[in-house]
Amino acid sequence: MKKRVLCLLFAAVMLLSACNGNDSKNAALGNIHDLSEPGPGDIYAEIKFLGFEEKVMFKLFPELAPIGVEEFAKKAERGFYNNRNIHRVIEDFIIQGGSVNFDGTEGNVEFGELFDVEASPHARNFYGALALVSDEMMFNYCQFYIVVNKNPVDIDAEIEIIEAYLNGGRELTDAARSRLEVNLRIMRDIPENIKQQYLTRGGLPHLDGSVTVFGQLVSGGDVLDAIAAMQVAGGNPTDDEVGTMSKPVEEIIIEYINIIRIPPLVEEEEEEVVTTTPRTTTQAPNNDGTINIDLNEPAPIPPEEPEVGDDVLSVPLDEPDDVGDDVLSVPQDEQETEPEEE
Numbered sequence: 001m002k003k004r005v006l007c008l009l010f011a012a013v014m015l016l017s018a019c020n021g022n023d024s025k026n027a028a029l030g031n032i033h034d035l036s037e038p039g040p041g042d043i044y045a046e047i048k049f050l051g052f053e054e055k056v057m058f059k060l061f062p063e064l065a066p067i068g069v070e071e072f073a074k075k076a077e078r079g080f081y082n083n084r085n086i087h088r089v090i091e092d093f094i095i096q097g098g099s100v101n102f103d104g105t106e107g108n109v110e111f112g113e114l115f116d117v118e119a120s121p122h123a124r125n126f127y128g129a130l131a132l133v134s135d136e137m138m139f140n141y142c143q144f145y146i147v148v149n150k151n152p153v154d155i156d157a158e159i160e161i162i163e164a165y166l167n168g169g170r171e172l173t174d175a176a177r178s179r180l181e182v183n184l185r186i187m188r189d190i191p192e193n194i195k196q197q198y199l200t201r202g203g204l205p206h207l208d209g210s211v212t213v214f215g216q217l218v219s220g221g222d223v224l225d226a227i228a229a230m231q232v233a234g235g236n237p238t239d240d241e242v243g244t245m246s247k248p249v250e251e252i253i254i255e256y257i258n259i260i261r262i263p264p265l266v267e268e269e270e271e272e273v274v275t276t277t278p279r280t281t282t283q284a285p286n287n288d289g290t291i292n293i294d295l296n297e298p299a300p301i302p303p304e305e306p307e308v309g310d311d312v313l314s315v316p317l318d319e320p321d322d323v324g325d326d327v328l329s330v331p332q333d334e335q336e337t338e339p340e341e342e
Contacts, residue, residue: 058215096144
């Protein structure tokens with residue numbers, strides 16, 4: 001049992017450096033709470049493996065790992081993962097895929113896209129966690145892994161095993177010792193409520209805080225369990241170095257990854273309030289004293305009042321005068337005439 005745990009710890013070290021090959025209800029709640037039912041704004045990843053009828057569904061956590069979710073979604077939507085293989089399978093540990101060159105060594109960074117690990121205390125490496133592979137410099141790559149360890153994990157017991165291993169005098173590379181020391185520190189910091197969840201849900205607690213967990217399994221666990229149980233052999237250099245067989249004998253192909261985005265709620269715009277000017281009418285009243293007003297008829301536009309200057313007298317056209325049809329403007333200082341002579 002102790003040997004099995006140590007092998008898995010070494011596999012964890014290799015997981016975090018695999019991209020270097022031989023050279024080195026609210027999604028914000030993450031997976032530490034029960035996942036809510038699908039709701040507005042949620043994002044899901046549906047993975048179809050060739051030869052399996054059932055699809056594997058994950059709820060993604062864009063609030064906790066915005067860059068990781070977006071990068072994974074963009075690659076999936078443009079078909080990057082289509083027909084790529086699962087090159088690494090370790091029972092009671094992980095299944096891993098998405099390598100550019102299909103074997104997990106070299107060339108793991110697609111077009112140089114590097115971004116930092118987005119670790120969150122709300123996203124843990126429980127059974128069914130979906131995470132990005134990272135290197136020793138805490139950079140994410142295009143590879144992803146799925147935790148398939150369903151066995152209860154006693155974190156306090158594992159802490160004792162790691163301490164004994166580090167202090168046992170066994171020769172370790174600087175990178176391996178450094179990673180185990182990081183894992184030990186991470187596990188010592190895990191709160192009691194999370195320790196209880198690892199006891200009931202299984203997982204890989206020593207990876208918490210050092211990888212980007214960006215999703216959690218919601219359906220299709222039978223497919224993962226079947227893949228995890230497949231026969232493996234040697235052939236993955238990073239695992240061969242520590243005596244762990246992880247290359248599937250029978251090829252496992254990702255047929256496609258479908259990203260499902262549930263549209264967010266759109267707030268309804270407030271209706272525009274239209275104000276109108278009070279209407280007046282010169283219509284004769286009815287017998288009962290009421291007046292009929294046609295609301296569809298536009299309100300009458302009052303006539304413009306003619307401007308009257310200080311020295312001009314304006315005479316309306318409809319008033320008779322002896323001058324003619326036009327308005328007669330007479331200066332006010334000439335309006336008075338001399339009396340006629342008798």
